[in-house]
Amino acid sequence: MGRAAQVKCHGDQSRFRVVADFIYDRFGNSIKYIADIAGGQGMLSRLLNKKYNYESEVIDPRHYVLLGLEHREELYTPDMASYYDLIVGLHPDEATRPVVESALIRPVVVVPCCNFWDKSRKLNTPAIADEIEKYYKEHGVSYERLTLDMGYPNICLVSEPPR
Numbered sequence: 001m002g003r004a005a006q007v008k009c010h011g012d013q014s015r016f017r018v019v020a021d022f023i024y025d026r027f028g029n030s031i032k033y034i035a036d037i038a039g040g041q042g043m044l045s046r047l048l049n050k051k052y053n054y055e056s057e058v059i060d061p062r063h064y065v066l067l068g069l070e071h072r073e074e075l076y077t078p079d080m081a082s083y084y085d086l087i088v089g090l091h092p093d094e095a096t097r098p099v100v101e102s103a104l105i106r107p108v109v110v111v112p113c114c115n116f117w118d119k120s121r122k123l124n125t126p127a128i129a130d131e132i133e134k135y136y137k138e139h140g141v142s143y144e145r146l147t148l149d150m151g152y153p154n155i156c157l158v159s160e161p162p163r
């Protein structure tokens, strides 16, 4: 996905900075290894690594990522989660469900976007977030729902796995 397409389809460019800042404010130095699921060209990972010294890698089947980033060029599945300290899905499209399912085993930050949660129904972003909340409640995942200071879609669910 080119830069223009990312901006056009999926919100404003400030989302990478806002989410990177949020992750650092929230987790600080308590984490090191981050999986940037559906990270596209890797704008978020680049900020996490350069600004905050994390080791964030992109997991996305798309071939192109920014130079200098670790990249697993494959579809993400929740069985990959345990290698990382934090799973992040910023506008993760088809990876929304595997990102959310990872909340059973690792902390997750997810900022949903389009409806890749349930194709049988029309769901806007708040309704997708409602469904994710429902999933978390059913599975004993503790979470917070926040609105990030960036353009819509900007609902963020940050969670901790069940004890």
Ligand SMILES: C[S@@+](CC[C@H](N)C(=O)[O-])C[C@H]1O[C@@H](n2cnc3c(N)ncnc32)[C@H](O)[C@@H]1O
Residues within 6 Å of the ligand: 001, 006, 010, 037, 038, 039, 040, 041, 059, 060, 061, 062, 074, 075, 076, 077, 090, 091, 092, 093, 094, 095, 098
């Ligand atoms: C909206 S785009 C990129 C989003 C990027 N995080 C951003 O905010 O610009 C969604 C990405 O999801 C990737 N994707 C789709 N299914 C995936 C999966 N199961 N695992 C990892 N990436 C996936 C696509 O290749 C695409 O790059």
